[in-house]
C-alpha cells in the first residue's frame with residue numbers, strides 16, 4: 001500500500017534497524033521502545049489488522065509467531081521471557097494499520113489490561 005509506513009519500511013524506502021527478514025516477513029526495532037527489547041514483526045503483504053486476515057492467510061500467523069520466537073532468541077530474551085502483543089482497533093491503541101506483532105522483553109513488565 002502506497003502510504004502505509006510499514007509497507008515503506010518493507011520496501012526499504014525508510015531507514016530502519018532490521019532484525020530479521022525473509023521472503024514473507026520483516027522484523028525491525030520500534031522507534032519508540034516500550035521495553036529494552038521492542039521489535040515489530042510484520043508480513044511483507046499489507047494486511048490492515050488481525051480482523052482483516054482471511055481464512056487462507058491464517059497460516060501466516062504461525063509464521064509470524066515463529067519469527068517472534070526467533071527474534072526473542074536473537075535478542076537474548078528467549079529464556080528470561082518476552083511478551084507478544086497484537087493491538088487490534090482503536091480501543092486497543094492500534095496506530096499503524098498494517099498488522100504487526102510487538103515483541104517486548106529485557107526486563108519485568110507490568111501487565112496493564114483495560
Ligand code: 5GP
Nearest residue numbers: 005016028029030031032087093094095096
Ligand atoms: P500500534 O500502536 O499500532 O500497535 O504500534 C505501532 C508501533 O509502531 C508503535 O510502537 C510505534 O512506536 C511504532 N512506529 C511508528 N512509526 C514507526 C516507524 O516509522 N518506524 C518504526 N521502526 N516504528 C514505528
Ligand code: ZN
Nearest residue numbers: 004007046098
Ligand atoms: Zn502496509
